[in-house]
Amino acid sequence: MVMSKSREGFQILEHTADAGVTAYGQDLGQAFANAAAGLFSLIIDLDRVRESLRRDIVITAPGIESLLVEWLNELIYIFDVDNLLFKRFEIAHIDSTSLRARCYGERVDLSRHRLKTGVKAATYHLLKVERHNSGYRAQVIFDI
Amino acid sequence: MSPRWQGKLNKIDDYRWEIPQSYKPGMNVPGLVYADTNMLEVIRQEQSLEQVANVAFLPGIVGKSLAMPDIHWGYGFPIGGVAATRVEDGVISPGGVGFDINCGTRLLRTNLTLKEIQPLIPALVDALFVQIPSGVGSKGKLKVDNKELDKVMLQGAAWAVERGYGDQHDLEACEESGAMEGADPAKVSPRARERGIPQLGTLGSGNHFLEIQVVDEIFDAAIAKAFGIQGKGQILLHIHTGSRGFGHQVCDDYLKVMNQAVSRYNIRLPDRQLACAPLQSPEGQAYFAAMACAANYAWANRQCITHWVRECFTKVLGKGRSELGLELIYDVAHNIAKIEEHTVDGKRRRLCIHRKGATRAFPAGHPDVPLGYRQVGQPVLIPGDMGRYSFVAVGTTQAMAETFGSTCHGAGRVQSRGEAKRGLRGVDVAKVLAQRGIQVKAMSWAGLAEEASEAYKDVAEVIEITHQAGISYKVCRARPLGVIKG
Numbered sequence: 001m002v003m004s005k006s007r008e009g010f011q012i013l014e015h016t017a018d019a020g021v022t023a024y025g026q027d028l029g030q031a032f033a034n035a036a037a038g039l040f041s042l043i044i045d046l047d048r049v050r051e052s053l054r055r056d057i058v059i060t061a062p063g064i065e066s067l068l069v070e071w072l073n074e075l076i077y078i079f080d081v082d083n084l085l086f087k088r089f090e091i092a093h094i095d096s097t098s099l100r101a102r103c104y105g106e107r108v109d110l111s112r113h114r115l116k117t118g119v120k121a122a123t124y125h126l127l128k129v130e131r132h133n134s135g136y137r138a139q140v141i142f143d144i
Numbered sequence: 145m146s147p148r149w150q151g152k153l154n155k156i157d158d159y160r161w162e163i164p165q166s167y168k169p170g171m172n173v174p175g176l177v178y179a180d181t182n183m184l185e186v187i188r189q190e191q192s193l194e195q196v197a198n199v200a201f202l203p204g205i206v207g208k209s210l211a212m213p214d215i216h217w218g219y220g221f222p223i224g225g226v227a228a229t230r231v232e233d234g235v236i237s238p239g240g241v242g243f244d245i246n247c248g249t250r251l252l253r254t255n256l257t258l259k260e261i262q263p264l265i266p267a268l269v270d271a272l273f274v275q276i277p278s279g280v281g282s283k284g285k286l287k288v289d290n291k292e293l294d295k296v297m298l299q300g301a302a303w304a305v306e307r308g309y310g311d312q313h314d315l316e317a318c319e320e321s322g323a324m325e326g327a328d329p330a331k332v333s334p335r336a337r338e339r340g341i342p343q344l345g346t347l348g349s350g351n352h353f354l355e356i357q358v359v360d361e362i363f364d365a366a367i368a369k370a371f372g373i374q375g376k377g378q379i380l381l382h383i384h385t386g387s388r389g390f391g392h393q394v395c396d397d398y399l400k401v402m403n404q405a406v407s408r409y410n411i412r413l414p415d416r417q418l419a420c421a422p423l424q425s426p427e428g429q430a431y432f433a434a435m436a437c438a439a440n441y442a443w444a445n446r447q448c449i450t451h452w453v454r455e456c457f458t459k460v461l462g463k464g465r466s467e468l469g470l471e472l473i474y475d476v477a478h479n480i481a482k483i484e485e486h487t488v489d490g491k492r493r494r495l496c497i498h499r500k501g502a503t504r505a506f507p508a509g510h511p512d513v514p515l516g517y518r519q520v521g522q523p524v525l526i527p528g529d530m531g532r533y534s535f536v537a538v539g540t541t542q543a544m545a546e547t548f549g550s551t552c553h554g555a556g557r558v559q560s561r562g563e564a565k566r567g568l569r570g571v572d573v574a575k576v577l578a579q580r581g582i583q584v585k586a587m588s589w590a591g592l593a594e595e596a597s598e599a600y601k602d603v604a605e606v607i608e609i610t611h612q613a614g615i616s617y618k619v620c621r622a623r624p625l626g627v628i629k630g
Contacts, residue, residue: 080343
């Protein structure tokens with residue numbers, strides 16, 4: 001597994017058939033927001049995405065690691081069904097079993113957006129949410 | 145890079161290596177890897193063999209946790225793995241099938257030769273690219289509602305044939321005749337339906353493809369003939385896709401269910417992605433019924449694409465169907481769980497066979513092999529990478545005895561997608577292929593670079609190992625002329 005250069009609070013993890021993200025944050029919310037940005041960076045060059053709409057999301061899960069998977073899979077579902085690309089995330093609330101987020105982005109416009117890779121799902125493999133230095137680190141592998 | 149796998153392997157013969165059950169406490173059976181020494185060195189560079197050992201933890205697993213020579217590191221299960229569990233008291237694991245339920249390939253034969261088709265390849269590639277929706281988030285041109293989707297889930301390829309997308313012969317040439325039993329649309333979530341409705345009849349992205357190929361090597365002329373492959377120079381058409389967002393959502397839904405089930409049934413696993421439930425439990429039964437729906441969706445998907453491929457050929461070549469051929473040789477799943485009968489320790493048993501990146505390879509005489517092929521065995525379709533070649537092989541009695549009637553499914557990745565992209569640009573990949581007479585069209589240049597030959601093992605080395613080990617015999621090889629990538 002190789003890590004690419006850090007940027008914007010996340011690193012892309014390379015896994016033979018798939019890819020993952022390690023995200024960092026001063027707090028849990030920031031780590032989860034960065035993980036989501038990492039996910040969309042696999043799909044599209046984030047600089048190409050405008051913030052023209054907002055979608056609010058509420059997630060509940062049995063534990064913090066499942067919460068990370070379900071958060072990311074919710075975003076994949078929204079991308080798949082409503083064709084929304086997000087680039088910025090505000091986590092309004094997070095605890096070990098629930099999350100409330102505001103997601104900013106826009107609808108896919110194939111005249112401007114060059115989509116890179118499809119992401120099938122976030123997986124439970126090598127899944128980690130842990131304290132790191134004075135903040136948090138979240139790691140997830142996607143099926144590409 | 146991941147650390148090199150340091151575990152112990154016992155050499156059985158030149159193509160078989162065992163991971164002893166004692167390697168890790170908790171393994172219920174040993175692991176068995178099909179590889180030669182060179183391939184083993186490649187495999188050891190990552191942690192896929194650890195995953196073979198982890199799969200051996202599954203309750204009710206019988207025989208061995210198997211790894212085909214194209215094995216590579218997956219998430220939970222290795223890709224290229226086969227695991228058989230007892231129907232009565234074993235488990236079923238969505239991770240042992242994967243997100244792309246019934247991802248598989250189908251191969252069509254034509255009456256065309258290289259000579260007549262060569263000048264028309266660019267036009268054919270263009271037509272296929274326009275007519276068959278591909279790429280990330282691609283939407284299909286079929287209009288189906290929820291009621292119609294229920295029929296897709298129950299009838300599979302037959303749903304498409306009923307709508308005029310193919311004929312009875314297509315169904316006879318599909319694994320399971322293009323529809324698995326046991327599907328129950330009530331076990332599929334509204335979310336899976338939402339993702340499934342617009343994506344029916346789409347190729348998708350990643351490693352999915354359409355390829356126009358030419359036969360360039362025959363290894364067994366008699367069996368090739370039985371498959372309708374007459375000799376070198378014959379044109380084939382290869383389709384590789386699966387159940388799209390529908391299957392991804394079914395897997396995701398049931399991983400959540402299984403994560404809860406693992407504690408309810410007190411199952412201890414080394415990786416959460418192996419989450420499972422007893423096949424006979426409500427959770428296990430529900431997953432099987434939903435998975436069968438997704439498998440049938442995939443067969444319908446490949447059937448619709450087949451129809452559009454035929455339309456494109458008819459239009460571009462100005463010839464009728466009977467003149468073109470374009471008959472289905474076979475259609476196989478390589479991500480699926482099936483209930484099958486096998487002999488274990490001299491006893492006939494009903495087993496749940498998980499094939500995750502592995503192809504069914506039933507021998508001559510097996511009742512599940514279509515009548516037309518029953519004398520020779522089931523066709524096994526092994527796509528390689530887009531710059532080299534693909535193989536057709538045939539199932540064997542050895543596979544039945546050792547691998548629950550399974551063999552490899554492809555080349556297997558050796559490079560991560562990022563590595564491949566850094567080394568190559570999609571535009572250059574297409575240029576190099578064009579110089580070698582292979583026309584490529586792709587929705588994403590980055591996606592194309594990720595799929596370059598360099599990212600894969602040489603499928604010829606993979607197929608040589610399965611051939612030498614006797615778990616499938618090679619029949620012919622075909623190289624690509626035109627490629628459509630998502």
